[in-house]
Amino acid sequence: MSNNTKQRLHFIGVCGKGMAPIAAALAREGWRVTGSDEGCYAPMSDYLVQAGLVISTPYNEHNIPADTDLVVVGKRVTEDNPELQWVMRNGFDYCSFPQFLNRHFLMNSRNAVVAGALGKTTTTAMLAWILEHAGRSPNYFVGGLADNLKSPARLRSGAAIAVLEGDEYASCFDDRQPKFMHYRPEGVLVTNVLEDHPDLYDGMESLLEVFIDLVKLLPESGCLVLSEDDEATPRLRREAGCRVISVGSDEMADERIEDVKLEKECSRFRFGGVEFKLGLFGRMNVKNAAMAAALADHFGVSYAESALAMAEFKGIANRQEKTLVGSHVLVSDKATHPSALRGFLQSLRQQFPGRRVVLVIQPRATGGQDWVYQKQLPGALAGADEVMLLPSYEHRPGAGRVWKGGNFSLERLHQELVAVGTACVVLMGGAGLSEALMAGLKPGDVVALSLLEQSRHLLGVVEQALGRSPDTRVAVDMTLI
Known part of the structure; x- marks a missing residue:
């Protein structure tokens, strides 16, 4: 069947962060799409139903329509899944969603892939918005909800450009290639x-190898954009067979970020001789915007056009997301890596100078005591005035493996924060959190919240403790604070 034919598709694991936006985008474009998952809950279930999808739970071979042309298999679906077993037994065609995008949407378009440990969702959305604002109407796939884009994914036949968030994680159970290796990049x-996922990559060298593989996909006419101060940049530059642009404030950068002004209301900087104004905060977002502009220039959008788009860019859900709750500002962010948390806290100092910042965090414990989380979290969290530690969460090592140095120690983290003079308390869960907030907060405090997705229910606990129930949340008016 032709790759341009709109087939009947079934998504196994449709509620995944990548699978759901793609399934919904295809349904909006007239593809006949069904999906299944072990469980699908609001708001994801509502999002998929609104897109016209029929979602079945739990997994069962009868969920798959008999006239299905192709089955798309999610990353977390294991080989013993009953639907997958039925598909393989009956000879149905199946693939991962990166393979699907490759076959049906990326063969004839100019593709821009945004990758990296931190900032890739925001930067992908920035690049997609720049191209959209400039009238290029790109296809895109973003791993989050961007206020400027109508949906996380758009997949239209015949689009000239595609912008894709790419990651280094395996595509599906029988395709261990990183997802971004399927995306046919012209620009990266x-x-x-x-180092972020020791359960997948056991060190910097093995991680760097997959990024080198990505860079080697670029054609001679392509473009590679890198951060000047990242330690991987020299190696990636050497491996590239195309134009390379390093971006940063250092004099060694190919394209320099200059005259950075981190103001309470916005961030300003000059890049490529053009003045930029950005409604996001922190140096990390300044660099994200500049790097997006650099790659947009390769695709024919001038820095001046990028500056106009960035002046209207509104950010990503659950990234520095602010609500006004009683006399407090609550700022939610998905940051877990020490570098991301350091940047998050610095952005709060920019927005709320002179205010006390109380950080509520569920530390990510992956990697044990010899990994970056245990080693670097004390220095990162010291940027807060007070830290409330919830029980940690970790991706366990594979069968037969143990973390070097033993499991992550919340007690050690607490002791090291106290040793550097940061007020810190260890909490057992939601009840203790509510009591600690009501007892310890002062009028005007900024409450920063870093929770893993598995613990997002605690957002309601925090809001109630601050004096407002979840159903009466309002977006914060920055003129009030």
């Missing part, structure tokens, strides 16, 4: 390369 932007 790497925000940074940081």
